Amino acid sequence: MSDFLFILTIFSIALAGIAVSIFYTKRETKRMKEEGEEGIIFKLLKQDLKEIRDEIQETRERNIETLQNQLKESSKIIAAITEKLTQIGETNKQVISFAEGLQSLENILRNPKQRGVFGEYYLEELLKNVFSPAQYQMQYAFKDGQIVDAVIFSKDGLIPIDSKFSLENYNRIVQEKDPAKRNIFEKNFKQDLKNRIDETAKYIRPYENTVPFAFMYVPTEAVYYDLLVNEIGTLKSNTRDLLEYAREKRVLIVSPNTFFAYLQAVLQGFRAFQIQESIKETIKNIETLGRHIESYDEYMKKLGTHLSTVVNTYNLAYKELNKIDKDVVKIADRPKSIEPLQLEKPSLD
Structure with a gap:
């Protein structure tokens, strides 16, 4: 019995030793296994980190290059915009200068006396471009002291030219929106033109060697166009059309463009x-x-x-x-x- 217990004790101790050995062996094996997996994971992580770092570096370099290119393009765009702004500034100066010129011209045209001087000046410039100084005269005086703006010396006699025109009522017609008031201004403007026709007709003086007709020079194409095309010319003046009235008075109404054609015809006559x-x-x-x-x-x-x-x-x-x-x-x-x-x-x- 004691031997059996001894043997059982020895066997138990052996089993315990084996169990302890197996435990430590498994634990070591597990530890080594875990350490191996961690190493692989670490290596993989390290490789992934390197790839991420390389990709970040590459992306950074690309971003820097893209940013530099964008900065270059932005510099070009800024330079172009600066140049355009400079041009716009110069254009703006020209526009301002032109606007000032228009304002000055508008001021001239508002003043009847200055407007008359402007019309005479433009008329003289046209005559200068076509005739020699000996073929025309500005401010020609008749025997009774009446002065016409210009005359052309032709073989058939003196050709009188009157350059007076009225704009006050015409401007009111253009600006007025009320039909009733506009109709009043149209009638007033129509009367202004009729008065100009009558005044021009006074310079037809065959007994002072004038031709049997005279030019009524209208220095603004807009007025001339309205007179011929729009309703102003078709309204009746003392039951007669203004243009027909002018023909009866032997007055030829001309504008800067049409007057040049008339002058060319007269020049051909001179030739x-x-x-x-x-x-x-x-x-x-x-x-x-x-x-x-x-x-x-x-x-x-x-x-x-x-x-x-x-x-x-x-x-x-x-x-x-x-x-x-x-x-x-x-x-x-x-x-x-x-x-x-x-x-x-x-x-x-």
């Missing part, structure tokens, strides 16, 4: 007149040459008459000489030695 004058001068010279030829013909006829007399005298003298020769032949009993030479008289035909 035709110059050609006609040149032809007259040529005919006069031919007539003078004809008279000289007639005088020369008279002298030639007289010379022919004198030559005929000389030839006749010559022939008579030869006849007398022939008679003397015959007498000599009879006396001297020798052959005839002189043969008379007869000349023909020059023809006077």
Whole structure:
């Protein structure tokens, strides 16, 4: 029994030792296994971290390059914008200058007296571009002291040109929105034009060597256009159309563009007149040459008459000489030695 207990004790101790050994072995194996997995994970993590770091570095470099390119493009855009702003600034200055010029022109056109000076100035510039100074005159005075803005000297007489025009009522027509008031301003403007036609017609003076018509110069195309195309020209003035009224008064209403065409026509008339004058001068010279030829013909006829007399005298003298020769032949009993030479008289035909 004691041996059995001893053996059982020894077996129990052995089993305990084996169990302890197995426990430690498993724990060590587990530890080593865990340490191996952690190493692999660490290596994987380390590799992933390196890849992430490399990717971050690459992304950073790309971002830096992209940012630099964007900065360059932004600099170009800023430079272009600055240049455009500079150009806009210059354009703005020009616009301001132009606006000031328009304001100045508007101020001129608001003042009737200054507007008249402006119209005369523009008219004179047109005349300068077409005619020589000897072919026209500004501010021409008639015998009664009336002064027309300009005249053109033509072969048919003086061509009067009046450049006065009215804008007050016209501007009111353009700006007014109320139909009733607009109708009043249209009637007033229509009356202004009729008065201008009457005033221009006063310069038609054939007894002072003017042609039987006159130009009414309207320096603004807008007024001229409204007069011809829009309703202003078709409204009745004393039951007659304004344009028809102007024709009856022998007044030609012209604008800067149409007046130039009229001037070209007048210029062609001047050229035709110059050609006609040149032809007259040529005919006069031919007539003078004809008279000289007639005088020369008279002298030639007289010379022919004198030559005929000389030839006749010559022939008579030869006849007398022939008679003397015959007498000599009879006396001297020798052959005839002189043969008379007869000349023909020059023809006077």
